[in-house]
Amino acid sequence: MMTFKSAVSRLLLLGLSLFALAPALAASRVELIRQKLDDPSAGIFIAAHRGCHNASPRLALAEAPENSRSALEHCVLLGVDMMELDVRRAADGTLVVIHDATVDRTTNGHGKVAEMTLAQLKGLRLRQNFGGKMSPELGTETVSTLAEMLDAAKGRIMLNLDIKEDIYAQTIAEARSHDMIRYVLVKSFVDQQTVEPVSDRPMFADVPYMPIVGPWRDSSQSDAPAQIVTRQLAAVHRPAGVELVFLPPAQFQALRGLVVKAGVRLWANSLTSVGVISVIGMGGDLEALRTSGKTWGALFAAGIDTIQTDEPGPLLDYLEREGIKH
Numbered sequence: 001m002m003t004f005k006s007a008v009s010r011l012l013l014l015g016l017s018l019f020a021l022a023p024a025l026a027a028s029r030v031e032l033i034r035q036k037l038d039d040p041s042a043g044i045f046i047a048a049h050r051g052c053h054n055a056s057p058r059l060a061l062a063e064a065p066e067n068s069r070s071a072l073e074h075c076v077l078l079g080v081d082m083m084e085l086d087v088r089r090a091a092d093g094t095l096v097v098i099h100d101a102t103v104d105r106t107t108n109g110h111g112k113v114a115e116m117t118l119a120q121l122k123g124l125r126l127r128q129n130f131g132g133k134m135s136p137e138l139g140t141e142t143v144s145t146l147a148e149m150l151d152a153a154k155g156r157i158m159l160n161l162d163i164k165e166d167i168y169a170q171t172i173a174e175a176r177s178h179d180m181i182r183y184v185l186v187k188s189f190v191d192q193q194t195v196e197p198v199s200d201r202p203m204f205a206d207v208p209y210m211p212i213v214g215p216w217r218d219s220s221q222s223d224a225p226a227q228i229v230t231r232q233l234a235a236v237h238r239p240a241g242v243e244l245v246f247l248p249p250a251q252f253q254a255l256r257g258l259v260v261k262a263g264v265r266l267w268a269n270s271l272t273s274v275g276v277i278s279v280i281g282m283g284g285d286l287e288a289l290r291t292s293g294k295t296w297g298a299l300f301a302a303g304i305d306t307i308q309t310d311e312p313g314p315l316l317d318y319l320e321r322e323g324i325k326h
Contacts, residue, residue: 030183033081033158037185037208037240040265043325045306046315047082047160048075049271050099053129056313065126066106067097068141069152076156080312082185083153084160087146089167094118095146095174099164106131108138114165118145146171150178160185160308169203176206187212187243190232192224197235205237210267213255214245226254233262241265241306244278252279256303265306268299272310279304285311293318300324 036042051071055063059077064070067085075083086099091114103109103116107124121143129135146161153159161184163171168186175184190198190211199209211232213225229242241264244255259266268278272285279302283295289311296318299307309315319326 030153030155030158034182034208036081037158037265040241040260040263040305043305044300044319045081045265046312046326047084047267047306047308048078048080048312049084049269049308049310051075051083051085052078052080052312054272054310054313058313058317061313063129063135065128065139065141066130067099067144068126068139069144069148070139070141072149072152072157075312078312078316080157080316082158082160084162084308085149086162086164087167087171088113088164089170090118090121091115092117095167095171096121097144097146097149099162101164103143107143146174147178150175150180150184153183154178154180158183158185160187162187172203172207181207184208185210185240189214190228192228194228195231197232197237197239199232199235199237199239208240209237210240210243210265212243212245214247215251225251226258229255229258233258233264238262239264241267243267243269245269246280247278248280249282252302260303266304267306267308268304269308270296270299271308285309288318289314293322297322 037045050066051068052074053064053066053071055061056074056078061074061077064074072083085097087095088098090096096113096118098106098113100106102112103124106127109124124142125138126141126143127135128137128139149159161171163186172186175181185208186204187210188198190213198204198211213228215225225247232239242255242259244252244267256266270284270288282298282302288295296307296315
């Protein structure tokens with residue numbers, strides 16, 4: 001017969017075992033997200049633009065500063081696949097997470113990020129949500145380093161690193177040093193002048209990469225975006241997908257066929273913050289909120305399988321209400 005003492009011992013051992021397994025269980029979550037990224041048939045992939053900063057009735061989450069640790073935590077709670085964040089370099093060489101070249105909009109400070117040390121940046125407080133005139137209220141958080149965000153995301157969520165300066169090598173090296181190289185996505189703009197597949201460049205050899213394609217100024221021919229995508233998808237190190245911005249519907253149809261044939265993700269943006277609509281005429285987040293999600297539905301019906309949004313909570317509600325796999 002089991003004694004009280006032995007029963008307690010077994011419970012303690014079970015607790016210790018579960019504690020020891022926790023990192024492995026957490027790691028399996030982000031590995032599943034990475035596998036989903038690699039398989040467009042696995043369902044709609046959701047990236048939260050600058051994190052989950054808007055208030056979300058889904059879990060009664062209040063608004064959070066963009067690009068903040070709490071915006072990341074809200075994404076994890078909501079079950080979002082990926083958080084997009086912006087990377088810049090401070091005056092002392094530290095990689096920090098902030099969108100603008102200055103701190104004016106998003107903090108209670110003034111000045112250029114590149115001219116401020118990490119200590120100076122840490123002395124500032126982030127404004128809630130988008131900051132600026134839209135959200136002038138100050139929160140308690142301060143500017144995060146990329147290292148801090150990589151550690152916070154580890155095992156829990158993927159990160160899309162929007163690299164704002166020519167610091168790709170340093171940023172990728174930072175992700176590698178934090179064992180996050182498989183779980184970050186790096187992107188860059190490509191145009192007709194980009195002859196070789198960017199993902200085959202040595203610095204992108206072991207990191208997921210995605211080209212960003214649109215009707216750039218030098219794309220005078222209507223089939224130019226398709227030519228650009230064809231070159232990028234010919235890479236030995238196949239891109240994780242293709243991101244579209246400001247693309248007319250006629251050009252979208254040709255690109256959709258190329259991306260689907262390659263078996264990679266087709267990424268669209270529907271952003272509240274900057275009014276970026278990936279496919280012209282299909283609307284964005286604000287219209288989606290007004291139409292109970294019909295705008296998102298139009299994007300998915302057109303073949304979009306990956307979406308970057310400022311409204312991840314309502315988008316998840318829409319997907320579940322409509323029975324759309326995600």
